[in-house]
């Protein structure tokens with residue numbers, strides 16, 4: 001098998017040849033068909049995330065072992081299964097739930113493996129999908145994609161699930177008005193599609209990049225906003241129907257976007273922060289109290305949410321976000337394109353692409 005892996009943090013991915021995988025116990029081996037490329041993969045290659053205030057989260061200090069094959073948005077076909085894996089339909093194509101936990105603790109047993117204190121996320125703690133083969137610990141992580149195009153199904157494992165889980169934190173009255181989304185990258189575009197699939201109002205979308213704003217309009221945003229505009233807050237209120245947005249999703253997670261989101265939030269509004277760009281919170285503490293706002297984080301999603309999302313996606317209700325296929329061997333170049341902000345929608349690696 002072949003994989004594109006991190007041998008040293010801060011250096012380009014390296015191509016490695018390894019022996020073919022063999023499963024034990026409940027393990028399943030997949031032949032990779034499509035592997036989505038996510039911003040988190042850039043952080044992995046870099047070896048950490050900026051926490052703001054001069055602090056940094058270093059993956060090496062967090063026990064992430066190298067070499068590591070990144071990639072957590074994987075679609076593949078089962079080529080082998082261990083003796084305890086049970087019955088698996090080998091004729092199907094599966095998208096893999098990558099946010100695996102220990103499987104044993106209380107959180108894991110209720111399906112919240114993504115919140116497990118000893119995570120075994122694919123492409124982060126254990127080898128992921130930038131490879132021709134992928135090992136998963138148990139068949140419960142496999143979800144049949146039905147008739148979906150693999151390049152379209154792969155991003156559901158991260159950008160799809162992340163936005164779905166974030167939207168789940170905003171149900172009810174928060175959807176009575178158009179929400180504001182900040183960032184029209186893979187997550188933002190996916191969110192526009194999901195809002196439509198869930199029958200919610202089309203969002204207002206803010207992004208500094210005119211090409212991304214155009215993509216957001218194309219995807220169904222009701223209006224787009226340039227955060228660099230000096231009258232940005234008035235524009236947001238106007239675009240949201242004359243009232244500030246009660247619900248804001250920040251898919252960037254930078255100091256500038258956190259500030260914009262907080263300033264745009266009315267009393268009792270809710271900000272769900274999803275992006276991991278980096279930095280520290282720029283909010284005034286008294287204003288959090290005075291505005292009685294809700295600020296919460298949302299990281300990936302649960303197995304139950306993933307099952308629900310795949311069911312919706314299989315009906316065809318979620319329009320595909322634009323995706324571009326790249327050969328697996330070009331993983332490093334693809335990461336560089338993403339880093340330079342030159343990927344619209346999702347980049348997907350495919351061992352079969354040339």
Ligand SMILES: [Zn+2]
Pocket residue numbers: 038039040041072158159
């Ligand atoms: Zn991701």
Ligand SMILES: [Zn+2]
Pocket residue numbers: 101102103104105106107108113116117118
């Ligand atoms: Zn656990």
